[in-house]
Amino acid sequence: MSAWSSLSERVLAGQLISRDEARAVLHAPADELLALLDAAFTVRRAYWGRRVSLHVLDNAKLGACPEDCGFCSQSRAHQSPGASPSGEAPMKSVDDLVEGARRAHAARAKRYCMVTATRGPSQRDLDTICAAAERIKAELDIELCASLGLLTEAKAQRLAASGVDRFNHNLETSERHYDKIVSTHTWRDRVETVQHAKNAGMDTCCGGIVGLGESEDDLLDLAFALRELDVDSVPVNFLDARPGTPLAGRALVEPGYALRALCMFRFVHPRTDLRVAGGREITLRALQAMALYPANSIFTQGYLTTGGATPSADHQMIKDAGFELELASGEAVPADPQAVAAIAAPVRRGPSLPVARS
Numbered sequence: 155m156s157a158w159s160s161l162s163e164r165v166l167a168g169q170l171i172s173r174d175e176a177r178a179v180l181h182a183p184a185d186e187l188l189a190l191l192d193a194a195f196t197v198r199r200a201y202w203g204r205r206v207s208l209h210v211l212d213n214a215k216l217g218a219c220p221e222d223c224g225f226c227s228q229s230r231a232h233q234s235p236g237a238s239p240s241g242e243a244p245m246k247s248v249d250d251l252v253e254g255a256r257r258a259h260a261a262r263a264k265r266y267c268m269v270t271a272t273r274g275p276s277q278r279d280l281d282t283i284c285a286a287a288e289r290i291k292a293e294l295d296i297e298l299c300a301s302l303g304l305l306t307e308a309k310a311q312r313l314a315a316s317g318v319d320r321f322n323h324n325l326e327t328s329e330r331h332y333d334k335i336v337s338t339h340t341w342r343d344r345v346e347t348v349q350h351a352k353n354a355g356m357d358t359c360c361g362g363i364v365g366l367g368e369s370e371d372d373l374l375d376l377a378f379a380l381r382e383l384d385v386d387s388v389p390v391n392f393l394d395a396r397p398g399t400p401l402a403g404r405a406l407v408e409p410g411y412a413l414r415a416l417c418m419f420r421f422v423h424p425r426t427d428l429r430v431a432g433g434r435e436i437t438l439r440a441l442q443a444m445a446l447y448p449a450n451s452i453f454t455q456g457y458l459t460t461g462g463a464t465p466s467a468d469h470q471m472i473k474d475a476g477f478e479l480e481l482a483s484g485e486a487v488p489a490d491p492q493a494v495a496a497i498a499a500p501v502r503r504g505p506s507l508p509v510a511r512s
């Protein structure tokens with residue numbers, strides 16, 4: 155038995171992976187990569203079978219965020235092409251958001267996530283999101299997520315009451331590395347928002363970005379902080395540095411490292427909904443399907459501001475790799491690239507943000 159299969163056996167027996175073991179995963183030699191992926195898949199299969207869930211992001215408000223996250227082309231602090239020079243950004247209408255959810259449902263997505271590039275939702279934005287949530291939940295069998303920036307306790311409760319199932323707010327990186335990336339709010343502010351979402355009864359979706367110039371210890375800190383927070387879903391993004399941001403020009407992480415990082419997150423979070431998120435296509439290239447061995451979900455139809463694979467291409471990848479789709483009902487169905495070939499989202503992208511969400 156390889157060291158990796160013995161690790162998966164111990165994880166399945168309920169043992170928590172240690173920091174040294176997580177570090178060893180990041181250092182797995184290239185000729186052990188398949189054995190490592192197989193071990194991560196053993197854990198993933200125990201909780202998620204061969205099911206993959208598709209998530210669709212809808213950009214409800216783009217281009218004028220007052221925060222200064224160094225990776226983000228939505229910040230008006232950076233000179234990103236396409237950022238709103240006036241500092242104003244329009245909000246999508248309730249009708250547009252409901253229509254976005256219908257398209258996501260037609261693409262056989264399990265989840266539809268409404269996103270605003272904001273420090274936190276204004277009262278008016280919150281009214282729009284809540285009105286859309288109520289209509290979507292009344293009409294469609296789809297899980298509903300929101301990602302709106304920092305929340306107060308009262309705003310979290312209002313979202314939960316309107317039918318939002320899950321709230322996304324990423325920690326992005328370690329607490330130690332955070333102030334090298336963002337100065338307008340703290341890592342602790344983010345943790346607090348995740349706690350508000352949890353206290354309001356929503357599921358929590360909280361992950362980060364690999365490739366921000368973090369050390370190996372920062373990445374391990376992030377994975378273990380998320381375990382501590384006991385989040386329900388972990389999206390793992392890979393930086394695709396945007397022009398005009400302070401991180402512009404930073405190289406992509408190597409695809410082999412990206413796969414090791416996903417395996418590390420799977421071992422640290424055995425039961426969690428683990429998603430390979432922004433930067434998947436450009437970072438993993440021909441190895442994208444390999445990410446389905448540690449991860450059980452993906453975004454389809456692009457990200458906040460970069461295009462991504464179409465639903466049809468993602469259905470094809472899932473089918474070719476021998477996986478199946480998981481719907482919001484929990485039912486597993488075959489992926490069907492032909493059936494979703496005609497679905498295309500109207501393009502409304504800002505200046506190329508490579509991450510799933512703030």
Ligand code: SF4
Nearest residue numbers: 219221223226271512
């Ligand atoms: S990551 Fe989110 S909070 Fe930060 S600048 Fe971008 S949109 Fe604003």
